[in-house]
Structure formats: structure tokens, C-alpha cells
Amino acid sequence: MSVSNSVEVVVKQKAITREDLQSRLEDMSKRVLDSRVGLYGPESMSWRVNRHTSVMMGAGCANLLQLAHPWVSQAIDQHSQTQTDPLGRLRRTFLNVHAMVFGSLDQVLDSAIKVHNIHAKITGQVSESAGKTKKGSAYFANQVGAMLWVHATLWVTGLRVYELFHQPLTADEKEQYYQESKMFAFLFGIPESAMPETWGDFLAYYNDVVNSDELAVGEVGRQLVEYIFSMKWYLKPLLNRHKMHTAMLLPDRLREDFGFPEITVNMQRSFDFDITFARRFFNVAPQSVKYLPPYIEATQRIQGEKAGPVTRMTNRVIYGQPLLVS
Structure with a gap:
């Protein structure tokens, strides 16, 4: 392992302190051109991609990519209300994320501090071995590496869904989208030194994690998925369809680990139909x-x-x- 790789590993293993977060937020605030607009604004790639209702189609995939990290699944299982109020947890997650993307600078900073304070209380011991994570080992939510992975699931999935439902982006547009995402990473206390330099590097990092033993789906993760896709009986038809979309979007290895069936010809046809229908629908739908x-x-x-x-x-x-x- 090279010296630079060794330093990167050490950085990712660090806990994000309140002081670390304040330093990131100060750095981020200096880069904001208009505090009333917030991080991005109408001309940004971040708003262009994340403003669409269709981005919600990737919510299940992003959620499961996060749950595939044993620390995340353990934290959610032991500290959240996913089992008793999965819809409420999803609402709170989207509320904070969308406040950060679309809020004024004051609203962005307020959300960042709230999220950090919540995560600071999330520590514990792992209840089962999964991948390189061993039973009985300690976990903490405010770790650079874990937060970077959560960040990657949101931004990679968001761009992928945008291209599925709308149009492909150029290499320059993807690079702009990624560079803008670094401002979002600051809101979680992730240092720029932990972030891959370019969009290509970011995708390489994402794929390396997907194919590594850093991700491993245990029994806790599979149980949480059952809660998520059966949260309300009256939503069952919609959730079943979303479960199919999620299975189609997941990497092959994780789809199998979560216990989803293999992709069949009928599944692919249904998925393609939904994509085509959604594209046509959103082309004529009102802005609301x-x-x-x-x-x-x-x-x-x-x-x-x-x-x-x-x-x-x-x-x-x-x-x-x-x-x-x-």
C-alpha cells in the first residue's frame, strides 16, 4: 500500500467531531456566492438533476446501498424507528437532504448541525458478523468512511436515475455535478482530502466499495428491507412496484445478497415499460x-x-x- 493510500485509509477511519464539522461548514460558507440562494441555485447541475420528482424512483436503491454497509444497518436497527415507523424515517431523511440541496445558507447550516448531532449519538456494538465487520466490534455513525459511502449512494444513484428518466449528461456536466457534490459532503463533516478528485475517480471508488467486503448484507439488513417495503398496507401495490425498480437498479451482487430474485425477461419488460411511461408522462406533466x-x-x-x-x-x-x- 502506497503512502497516499495509507493516509487515505487513516482519514476515512476517523470520527467527525463537532470541531471538524464547524471547519467544513466555514470552508463551505466561504464558497457560497449568495446566502439567500444557498449551496447551488438554478444554474447548478445539482438543481438540474435533483429537482425532478423522478429522482424518488431511486430512493429504494440508495437506501439499500446504504443498508449494505453493516455499520449503517446496525445503526438504523439499533437507533432508528424503521421497524415501527419506516415512512416517518424516510420522510425525515428526505426532509434533511432536500433542505440541504434547496435551502438558503442558514437553512443548510441548521440542517447540517441537526444531522451531525443526531449521528453523534449513534454508537454501539455490531450484533452479527458481515463481511469484514465482526460481531461485537464498535461502530459510530460519524465516521468519515461511512459518511462518504452514504454520500456516494445519493449522488451516484441520483445521476443514474436522472439519465434513465430524462437524458444523458456529457462528461463535463457529470464533472460539474460531482464537483458541486463536494459542497454537500462538507455538510456531513467529510473533508475534501477524503473525496476522490474527479467524477471518474468517484465512480471508481464507488465500484471498489460495491465489490469489496466493506459491504455485506446480514440478517439485520434483510429484515430492515422487509420493513421498508411493507411499511403501510395501503401502499403495498406501489411498494411492490418500487421493490422491482430497486432490484433492477441494484448491483448484481447486492441484489442477490438482499434476497431479491434474479432478473427475468418479464421483470426487464416491466421496468422498461415504467421507464418509457415515466419519460412520456414527465415530458407533459405540469411543473407542480x-x-x-x-x-x-x-x-x-x-x-x-x-x-x-x-x-x-x-x-x-x-x-x-x-x-x-x-
Whole structure:
């Protein structure tokens, strides 16, 4: 192992302290051009990709990629309400993520501190061996390596889903999208030294982790998946369809580890049909359907306008509150 690789491993094993987070947030804040706009704004690739309602189609895949990391699945199993309130946990996750992407600088900083404080309390011992993670070993949520993996699942899946439902991005657009993502990583206290330099490097890191024993699905992870895809009886038809989409989007190895069936011709046809239907639908859908309500709310904030009744209503349905980034 080279000296640079050894340093990278040490950095990823470190805990992110409150002081580390404050340092990242100060650095990030200096790069924000307009505090009212927030991290990105209408001209950014981050808004262009993440504003679409269709990005939610990748939620299951991103969630399971995270659960495949034993520390994440153990933390969720031992410290969250996924078993009793899986819908509530998903709402809170999206609320924080979308507040960070679309909020003003003050809202972004507030969300970052809230998330860090929650993660700071999440420590424990692993209840089962999975991959290189051994039973009885300690875990803590605010670890650079674990947070970097969670970050990667969101940004890689988001871009992949955008290209599926909308249009391919050029190499330069992907690079811009990735460089912008480093600002988001600062919100979790991830140092820039831990981030791969380019989009190509980032994808190489992502694929290396997928194919390594850093990810391993144990019984805890499989049980959590059952909770996620059976959270509300009245959502079962929608969840079953989303489960199929998730299985199709997962890497082959993890699809098998989570116990999903092999991809059949009928599954592929159903998936392709849904993609084609969604593309056509979103091409003609009104903005209130095509775009996420926090994006619409953010554009109204920048223009000095108040969020309308439709935005308030959809915010309440998705996030449980009428206003998110006003």
C-alpha cells in the first residue's frame, strides 16, 4: 500500500467531531456566492438533476446501498424507528437532504448541525458478523468512511436515475455535478482530502466499495428491507412496484445478497415499460408534478414570492410539513 493510500485509509477511519464539522461548514460558507440562494441555485447541475420528482424512483436503491454497509444497518436497527415507523424515517431523511440541496445558507447550516448531532449519538456494538465487520466490534455513525459511502449512494444513484428518466449528461456536466457534490459532503463533516478528485475517480471508488467486503448484507439488513417495503398496507401495490425498480437498479451482487430474485425477461419488460411511461408522462406533466416541491419553493424564495397552496400541500404529503425551504 502506497503512502497516499495509507493516509487515505487513516482519514476515512476517523470520527467527525463537532470541531471538524464547524471547519467544513466555514470552508463551505466561504464558497457560497449568495446566502439567500444557498449551496447551488438554478444554474447548478445539482438543481438540474435533483429537482425532478423522478429522482424518488431511486430512493429504494440508495437506501439499500446504504443498508449494505453493516455499520449503517446496525445503526438504523439499533437507533432508528424503521421497524415501527419506516415512512416517518424516510420522510425525515428526505426532509434533511432536500433542505440541504434547496435551502438558503442558514437553512443548510441548521440542517447540517441537526444531522451531525443526531449521528453523534449513534454508537454501539455490531450484533452479527458481515463481511469484514465482526460481531461485537464498535461502530459510530460519524465516521468519515461511512459518511462518504452514504454520500456516494445519493449522488451516484441520483445521476443514474436522472439519465434513465430524462437524458444523458456529457462528461463535463457529470464533472460539474460531482464537483458541486463536494459542497454537500462538507455538510456531513467529510473533508475534501477524503473525496476522490474527479467524477471518474468517484465512480471508481464507488465500484471498489460495491465489490469489496466493506459491504455485506446480514440478517439485520434483510429484515430492515422487509420493513421498508411493507411499511403501510395501503401502499403495498406501489411498494411492490418500487421493490422491482430497486432490484433492477441494484448491483448484481447486492441484489442477490438482499434476497431479491434474479432478473427475468418479464421483470426487464416491466421496468422498461415504467421507464418509457415515466419519460412520456414527465415530458407533459405540469411543473407542480414534474418537480419536487422544495425545488419549486426554493425558486419562489429566490424570486421573493411565497410558496403557493399546491406546493404547501405536496410538501405536507411528502415531508409532513407545509414549508421546507421558504
